[in-house]
Amino acid sequence: MSGSQVLKNFEDFRAALLGQGISHVWRGYGSAIFLEIGLLVASKRRSGEPGEPHGTLTIMIQGDWRIEDRTTIICGSGGEEKLWLQTVKGFVGRSIADVALCGRLPELAVDLDDGLRLHSFSTVQGQPEWTIFNNRKGRENADWLSVENGALVCQSA
Numbered sequence: 313m314s315g316s317q318v319l320k321n322f323e324d325f326r327a328a329l330l331g332q333g334i335s336h337v338w339r340g341y342g343s344a345i346f347l348e349i350g351l352l353v354a355s356k357r358r359s360g361e362p363g364e365p366h367g368t369l370t371i372m373i374q375g376d377w378r379i380e381d382r383t384t385i386i387c388g389s390g391g392e393e394k395l396w397l398q399t400v401k402g403f404v405g406r407s408i409a410d411v412a413l414c415g416r417l418p419e420l421a422v423d424l425d426d427g428l429r430l431h432s433f434s435t436v437q438g439q440p441e442w443t444i445f446n447n448r449k450g451r452e453n454a455d456w457l458s459v460e461n462g463a464l465v466c467q468s469a
Contacts, residue, residue: 375441
């Protein structure tokens with residue numbers, strides 16, 4: 313896939329996210345966070361137990377991240393867990409004002425309607441660790457956008 317096609321794919325994901333409400337937020341392993349956007353669908357774990365619901369779109373940040381307002385860093389994945397977990401859970405009901413890519417190796421910046429920004433920034437070897445999923449065809453058939461070998465990639469299930 314050409315670089316211009318991948319950028320078009322990013323713009324398509326971005327356009328789908330703009331103005332959408334955050335319906336659910338959950339924590340994965342460690343400090344990984346998931347923002348579920350739009351209508352929620354129930355899910356089950358492989359064990360058959362209920363899993364976290366997923367939205368029409370999902371933003372996942374596995375690596376490091378921080379939450380900023382216009383003048384300061386409010387909290388981040390390396391800080392006090394109670395503070396960042398409470399802050400992230402407070403995203404529910406807010407809308408996405410913008411989504412942007414930042415840096416030579418594309419990191420993700422998600423601006424909320426109240427001026428807060430969630431910003432990924434990996435501090436370990438490898439690649440930026442974020443993914444945007446389009447779950448409109450179901451989670452198992454999702455398209456997703458992430459970073460591999462320093463470049464954006466868009467993949468389909």
